[in-house]
Protein backbone atom coordinates (compact mmCIF):
# COMPACT_ATOMS: atom_id res chain seq x y z
CA UNK A 583 0.00 0.00 0.00
CA UNK A 584 1.42 3.41 -0.95
CA UNK A 585 1.86 6.13 1.66
CA UNK A 586 -0.85 8.15 -0.13
CA UNK A 587 -3.32 5.27 -0.05
CA UNK A 588 -2.51 4.77 3.61
CA UNK A 589 -3.33 8.43 4.31
CA UNK A 590 0.24 9.68 4.59
CA UNK A 591 3.19 8.82 6.78
CA UNK A 592 3.61 9.84 10.45
CA UNK A 593 6.72 11.87 9.51
CA UNK A 594 4.64 14.08 7.19
CA UNK A 595 3.47 15.93 10.28
CA UNK A 596 7.06 16.50 11.43
CA UNK A 597 8.59 17.57 8.12
CA UNK A 598 8.37 21.36 8.64
CA UNK A 599 9.69 21.02 12.20
CA UNK A 600 12.55 18.78 11.03
CA UNK A 601 13.56 21.20 8.29
CA UNK A 602 13.45 24.24 10.58
CA UNK A 603 15.24 22.58 13.50
CA UNK A 604 17.85 20.28 11.98
CA UNK A 605 18.73 21.38 8.44
CA UNK A 606 20.23 24.35 6.62
CA UNK A 607 22.71 25.09 9.41
CA UNK A 608 20.09 25.13 12.20
CA UNK A 609 21.68 22.27 14.15
CA UNK A 610 25.37 22.29 15.19
CA UNK A 611 25.41 18.53 15.69
CA UNK A 612 24.42 17.93 12.06
CA UNK A 613 26.69 20.65 10.71
CA UNK A 614 29.80 19.94 12.70
CA UNK A 615 29.55 16.22 13.43
CA UNK A 616 26.98 14.17 11.58
CA UNK A 617 27.38 15.39 8.02
CA UNK A 618 31.23 15.44 8.07
CA UNK A 619 31.26 12.00 9.74
CA UNK A 620 28.97 10.48 7.10
CA UNK A 621 31.05 11.99 4.30
CA UNK A 622 34.21 10.55 5.77
CA UNK A 623 32.69 7.12 6.39
CA UNK A 624 31.21 6.84 2.91
CA UNK A 625 34.66 7.66 1.55
CA UNK A 626 35.90 9.23 -1.63
CA UNK A 627 35.48 6.29 -3.98
CA UNK A 628 31.78 5.41 -3.85
CA UNK A 629 30.01 6.22 -7.14
CA UNK A 630 26.50 4.92 -6.48
CA UNK A 631 25.22 6.00 -3.06
CA UNK A 632 21.85 5.35 -1.41
CA UNK A 633 20.55 7.40 1.54
CA UNK A 634 17.80 5.39 3.29
CA UNK A 635 15.36 7.60 5.21
CA UNK A 636 16.77 10.69 3.52
CA UNK A 637 14.25 13.08 5.12
CA UNK A 638 14.74 16.60 3.79
CA UNK A 639 17.81 15.32 1.95
CA UNK A 640 20.61 17.19 3.70
CA UNK A 641 22.90 14.15 3.98
CA UNK A 642 22.20 13.14 0.36
CA UNK A 643 22.96 16.66 -0.89
CA UNK A 644 26.22 16.75 1.04
CA UNK A 645 27.27 13.38 -0.39
CA UNK A 646 26.37 14.51 -3.90
CA UNK A 647 28.66 17.53 -3.45
CA UNK A 648 31.77 15.40 -2.84
CA UNK A 649 33.38 12.21 -4.13
CA UNK A 650 33.96 11.27 -7.75
CA UNK A 651 32.59 13.54 -10.49
CA UNK A 652 30.22 10.79 -11.67
CA UNK A 653 28.80 10.07 -8.21
CA UNK A 654 25.03 9.53 -8.23
CA UNK A 655 23.13 9.80 -4.95
CA UNK A 656 19.61 8.48 -4.44
CA UNK A 657 17.58 9.40 -1.36
CA UNK A 658 14.55 7.34 -0.37
CA UNK A 659 11.95 8.16 2.28
CA UNK A 660 8.33 7.15 2.92
CA UNK A 661 7.24 10.68 3.86
CA UNK A 662 5.91 12.71 0.95
CA UNK A 663 6.23 15.93 2.95
CA UNK A 664 9.92 15.29 3.70
CA UNK A 665 10.53 14.50 0.03
CA UNK A 666 8.75 17.68 -1.09
CA UNK A 667 11.29 19.70 0.92
CA UNK A 668 14.12 17.54 -0.47
CA UNK A 669 12.97 18.09 -4.06
CA UNK A 670 12.63 21.84 -3.44
CA UNK A 671 16.19 22.07 -2.13
CA UNK A 672 17.66 20.48 -5.27
CA UNK A 673 21.40 19.92 -4.98
CA UNK A 674 21.61 17.01 -7.41
CA UNK A 675 20.39 13.83 -5.68
CA UNK A 676 17.47 11.88 -7.07
CA UNK A 677 14.65 11.36 -4.55
CA UNK A 678 12.28 8.38 -4.45
CA UNK A 679 9.33 7.64 -2.18
CA UNK A 680 9.54 4.29 -0.40
CA UNK A 681 10.41 2.41 2.75
CA UNK A 682 13.69 0.91 3.83
CA UNK A 683 11.84 -2.36 4.38
CA UNK A 684 11.27 -2.71 0.63
CA UNK A 685 13.91 -0.99 -1.46
CA UNK A 686 12.99 -0.70 -5.15
CA UNK A 687 16.51 -1.48 -6.38
CA UNK A 688 18.26 -4.56 -7.78
CA UNK A 689 20.72 -6.57 -5.72
CA UNK A 690 24.25 -5.10 -5.40
CA UNK A 691 23.29 -1.74 -6.94
CA UNK A 692 25.16 0.61 -4.55
CA UNK A 693 28.80 1.16 -3.54
CA UNK A 694 27.62 2.82 -0.31
CA UNK A 695 24.39 2.85 1.67
CA UNK A 696 23.74 5.40 4.42
CA UNK A 697 21.05 5.15 7.09
CA UNK A 698 21.30 8.19 9.37
CA UNK A 699 19.08 8.33 12.48
CA UNK A 700 16.33 6.36 10.76
CA UNK A 701 16.33 2.77 11.96
CA UNK A 702 14.92 3.79 15.38
CA UNK A 703 11.80 4.95 13.51
CA UNK A 704 11.37 1.98 11.15
CA UNK A 705 8.52 -0.47 11.74
CA UNK A 706 10.61 -3.51 10.80
CA UNK A 707 14.34 -2.97 11.41
CA UNK A 708 15.24 -6.53 10.41
CA UNK A 709 13.72 -5.99 6.98
CA UNK A 710 15.53 -2.63 6.61
CA UNK A 711 18.88 -4.23 7.49
CA UNK A 712 18.26 -7.15 5.12
CA UNK A 713 17.32 -4.80 2.29
CA UNK A 714 20.33 -2.53 2.81
CA UNK A 715 22.62 -5.59 2.78
CA UNK A 716 20.93 -6.86 -0.40
CA UNK A 717 21.42 -3.67 -2.43
CA UNK A 718 25.05 -3.21 -1.31
CA UNK A 719 27.67 -4.31 -3.85
CA UNK A 720 30.52 -6.59 -2.68
CA UNK A 721 33.18 -4.41 -1.06
CA UNK A 722 30.59 -1.64 -0.52
CA UNK A 723 30.11 0.32 2.70
CA UNK A 724 27.04 0.58 4.89
CA UNK A 725 27.10 3.58 7.26
CA UNK A 726 24.56 3.31 10.06
CA UNK A 727 24.07 6.16 12.53
CA UNK A 728 21.86 5.62 15.58
CA UNK A 729 21.18 7.36 18.86
CA UNK A 730 23.74 5.59 21.05
CA UNK A 731 21.87 2.51 22.31
CA UNK A 732 24.00 2.21 25.46
CA UNK A 733 23.49 5.75 26.73
CA UNK A 734 20.42 7.15 24.99
CA UNK A 735 17.94 4.27 25.32
CA UNK A 736 14.54 4.47 26.99
CA UNK A 737 14.93 5.58 30.61
CA UNK A 738 18.50 6.85 30.15
CA UNK A 739 19.42 10.41 30.94
CA UNK A 740 21.05 12.98 33.13
CA UNK A 741 20.02 12.87 36.80
CA UNK A 742 20.58 15.80 39.12
CA UNK A 743 19.84 14.34 42.55
CA UNK A 744 19.39 17.40 44.77
CA UNK A 745 18.85 15.32 47.93
CA UNK A 746 21.98 13.17 47.63
CA UNK A 747 23.88 16.00 45.97
CA UNK A 748 24.91 13.73 43.11
CA UNK A 749 24.84 14.10 39.37
CA UNK A 750 25.05 11.05 37.18
CA UNK A 751 23.92 9.49 33.91
CA UNK A 752 21.30 6.84 34.42
CA UNK A 753 21.37 3.93 31.96
CA UNK A 754 17.93 2.52 31.15
CA UNK A 755 17.10 -1.18 30.73
CA UNK A 756 19.54 -1.80 27.90
CA UNK A 757 18.63 -5.35 26.92
CA UNK A 758 14.87 -4.73 26.84
CA UNK A 759 13.53 -3.56 23.50
CA UNK A 760 10.99 -0.79 23.78
CA UNK A 761 9.28 2.01 21.87
CA UNK A 762 8.85 5.38 23.56
CA UNK A 763 6.99 8.43 22.31
CA UNK A 764 9.16 11.42 23.15
CA UNK A 765 7.86 14.98 23.01
CA UNK A 766 11.00 16.45 21.42
CA UNK A 767 9.43 19.90 21.08
CA UNK A 768 6.01 21.21 22.14
CA UNK A 769 3.45 19.36 20.00
CA UNK A 770 6.06 17.11 18.30
CA UNK A 771 5.85 13.54 19.63
CA UNK A 772 8.06 11.03 17.85
CA UNK A 773 8.32 7.26 18.37
CA UNK A 774 11.85 6.03 19.12
CA UNK A 775 12.60 2.31 19.31
CA UNK A 776 15.36 1.22 21.65
CA UNK A 777 17.21 -1.98 20.77
CA UNK A 778 20.52 -3.37 21.98
CA UNK A 779 23.44 -2.99 19.61
CA UNK A 780 23.56 -6.70 18.76
CA UNK A 781 20.16 -6.31 17.04
CA UNK A 782 21.87 -4.20 14.38
CA UNK A 783 25.30 -5.81 14.14
CA UNK A 784 24.38 -9.51 14.04
CA UNK A 785 21.74 -9.52 11.24
CA UNK A 786 24.23 -7.72 9.01
CA UNK A 787 27.07 -10.06 9.97
CA UNK A 788 24.84 -13.00 9.06
CA UNK A 789 24.67 -11.50 5.55
CA UNK A 790 28.46 -11.03 5.33
CA UNK A 791 28.16 -7.29 5.97
CA UNK A 792 30.71 -6.90 8.74
CA UNK A 793 31.53 -4.13 11.20
CA UNK A 794 34.86 -2.46 10.49
CA UNK A 795 34.69 0.86 12.36
CA UNK A 796 32.72 2.68 15.03
CA UNK A 797 32.70 6.34 16.10
CA UNK A 798 31.21 7.84 19.26
CA UNK A 799 31.59 11.62 18.91
CA UNK A 800 31.37 13.91 21.93
CA UNK A 801 28.34 16.19 21.94
CA UNK A 802 29.24 19.58 20.43
CA UNK A 803 29.92 22.42 22.87
CA UNK A 804 26.74 24.27 21.84
CA UNK A 805 24.60 21.42 23.13
CA UNK A 806 26.40 21.41 26.47
CA UNK A 807 25.99 25.15 27.01
CA UNK A 808 22.80 24.69 29.05
CA UNK A 809 23.94 21.54 30.89
CA UNK A 810 24.17 21.53 34.68
CA UNK A 811 27.33 19.48 34.34
CA UNK A 812 29.01 19.98 30.95
CA UNK A 813 32.05 17.90 31.96
CA UNK A 814 29.87 14.89 32.72
CA UNK A 815 27.68 15.28 29.65
CA UNK A 816 30.64 15.79 27.34
CA UNK A 817 31.77 12.26 28.22
CA UNK A 818 28.39 10.70 27.34
CA UNK A 819 27.98 10.05 23.59
CA UNK A 820 24.70 10.89 21.92
CA UNK A 821 25.54 9.25 18.62
CA UNK A 822 26.96 5.97 17.47
CA UNK A 823 28.24 5.60 13.92
CA UNK A 824 28.90 2.10 12.61
CA UNK A 825 30.62 1.39 9.32
CA UNK A 826 30.11 -2.05 7.81
CA UNK A 827 31.61 -3.54 4.68
CA UNK A 828 30.06 -6.14 2.41
CA UNK A 829 32.51 -8.98 2.12
CA UNK A 830 32.81 -10.56 -1.31
CA UNK A 831 30.90 -13.82 -1.72
CA UNK A 832 32.76 -16.99 -0.58
CA UNK A 833 33.56 -18.07 -4.14
CA UNK A 834 35.34 -14.77 -4.80
CA UNK A 835 37.29 -15.11 -1.55
CA UNK A 836 38.51 -18.58 -2.55
CA UNK A 837 39.50 -17.30 -5.98
CA UNK A 838 41.42 -14.41 -4.36
CA UNK A 839 43.23 -16.88 -2.11
CA UNK A 840 44.16 -19.04 -5.11
CA UNK A 841 45.39 -15.96 -6.96
CA UNK A 842 47.37 -14.79 -3.93
CA UNK A 843 49.02 -18.14 -3.33
CA UNK A 844 49.36 -19.30 -6.91
CA UNK A 845 47.04 -22.19 -6.04
CA UNK A 846 49.46 -23.67 -3.46
Ligand SMILES: C[S@@+](CC[C@H](N)C(=O)[O-])C[C@H]1O[C@@H](n2cnc3c(N)ncnc32)[C@H](O)[C@@H]1O
Pocket residue numbers: 591593634635636637638639640641658659660661664680681682683697698699700703704705706
Ligand atom coordinates in the same frame (compact mmCIF):
# COMPACT_ATOMS: atom_id res chain seq x y z
C1 LIG B 1 15.22 11.71 12.07
S1 LIG B 1 14.77 11.80 10.38
C2 LIG B 1 16.37 11.64 9.60
C3 LIG B 1 16.40 12.17 8.20
C4 LIG B 1 17.78 12.11 7.50
N1 LIG B 1 18.29 10.76 7.49
C5 LIG B 1 18.77 13.03 8.15
O1 LIG B 1 19.65 12.53 8.86
O2 LIG B 1 18.69 14.26 7.93
C6 LIG B 1 14.07 10.17 10.18
C7 LIG B 1 13.55 9.88 8.77
O3 LIG B 1 13.28 8.48 8.68
C8 LIG B 1 12.19 8.29 7.82
N2 LIG B 1 11.64 6.95 8.02
C9 LIG B 1 10.76 6.54 8.97
N3 LIG B 1 10.46 5.23 8.80
C10 LIG B 1 11.18 4.81 7.72
C11 LIG B 1 11.32 3.57 7.03
N4 LIG B 1 10.63 2.48 7.43
N5 LIG B 1 12.13 3.50 5.96
C12 LIG B 1 12.82 4.60 5.55
N6 LIG B 1 12.74 5.80 6.17
C13 LIG B 1 11.93 5.90 7.23
C14 LIG B 1 11.26 9.43 8.20
O4 LIG B 1 10.27 9.69 7.22
C15 LIG B 1 12.23 10.57 8.42
O5 LIG B 1 12.39 11.34 7.25
